[in-house]
Amino acid sequence: MLKRNVRLRREYLYRKNLEGQQRLDYEKKLKIREALEEGKPIPTELRNEEAGLRREIDLEDEHTAVPHSTIDDEYASAFDRDPKILLTTSRSPSAPLTQFVKELKFVFPNAQRMNRGGQVISEIIETCRAHDFTDVILVHEHRGVPDGMVISHLPFGPTAYFGLLNVVTRHDNKDKDLLGPMSEAYPHLIFNNFSTKLGQRTANILKYLFPVPKPDSKRVLTFANESDYISFRHHNYKSDGPKSVDLREVGPRFEMRLYQIKLGTMDQNEAQTEWVIRPYMNTSRKRQFLGE
Numbered sequence: 001m002l003k004r005n006v007r008l009r010r011e012y013l014y015r016k017n018l019e020g021q022q023r024l025d026y027e028k029k030l031k032i033r034e035a036l037e038e039g040k041p042i043p044t045e046l047r048n049e050e051a052g053l054r055r056e057i058d059l060e061d062e063h064t065a066v067p068h069s070t071i072d073d074e075y076a077s078a079f080d081r082d083p084k085i086l087l088t089t090s091r092s093p094s095a096p097l098t099q100f101v102k103e104l105k106f107v108f109p110n111a112q113r114m115n116r117g118g119q120v121i122s123e124i125i126e127t128c129r130a131h132d133f134t135d136v137i138l139v140h141e142h143r144g145v146p147d148g149m150v151i152s153h154l155p156f157g158p159t160a161y162f163g164l165l166n167v168v169t170r171h172d173n174k175d176k177d178l179l180g181p182m183s184e185a186y187p188h189l190i191f192n193n194f195s196t197k198l199g200q201r202t203a204n205i206l207k208y209l210f211p212v213p214k215p216d217s218k219r220v221l222t223f224a225n226e227s228d229y230i231s232f233r234h235h236n237y238k239s240d241g242p243k244s245v246d247l248r249e250v251g252p253r254f255e256m257r258l259y260q261i262k263l264g265t266m267d268q269n270e271a272q273t274e275w276v277i278r279p280y281m282n283t284s285r286k287r288q289f290l291g292e
């Protein structure tokens with residue numbers, strides 16, 4: 001089974017690598033189109049390929065003229081069925097981490113919580129594949145404080161690694177008497193300031209953890225990016241008319257910071273790294289990766 005998963009992942013990466021040549025051919029044809037439209041000579045480096053490229057241009061239509069990006073092929077079938085998520089923790093979780101994961105179970109619809117016990121990651125991933133789970137979320141802690149979340153999409157990845165900061169559960173919220181009830185309706189999602197290519201990739205990894213909500217759902221989850229720190233907030237709302245909306249926080253609340261994306265599941269140590277934050281990246285305070 002392990003060899004088969006490695007083979008399938010290798011085939012998937014091969015399909016992704018084809019995109020590089022497709023993009024290169026597209027750029028060559030773009031130069032030829034521009035030269036023809038502007039009445040300029042064909043670039044010297046393309047004259048040997050001109051005849052073949054012009055034949056391809058003549059055969060293209062509006063659907064084939066622009067190459068299709070395969071960066072999110074992992075989610076190509078995401079709308080065919082609702083996500084099915086397994087939530088678990090690092091070994092021997094503390095009471096605060098256990099409480100946090102219990103609340104996350106309500107944040108992510110169709111999530112199932114599992115006590116980690118002595119199971120290793122490879123066993124968990126294999127079991128989830130066998131039972132048609134779409135994602136595994138693993139939450140870590142440091143001295144009783146949740147400090148990390150790993151989101152691994154099945155069957156082939158990607159896997160996103162986030163740091164967690166300022167985690168406040170419903171149980172620990174000082175204003176818990178003012179919190180709204182924990183609804184299990186499918187939520188509407190708000191993503192703010194995920195404008196870069198990496199930001200859109202991150203938003204997709206998070207977005208596909210949630211099924212499509214009904215139009216009348218009164219539950220809203222917000223992922224707001226500010227300087228690459230993603231603030232998560234959970235609200236219910238009630239409308240008393242077009243000009244009156246009662247918005248009530250439900251909790252939990254926390255901040256996330258992306259530090260790595262790998263093109264594989266979390267049990268594949270050999271998986272290619274798509275993006276990782278480097279120490280020098282933090283030296284420029286103005287540098288932002290997820291949004292402008």
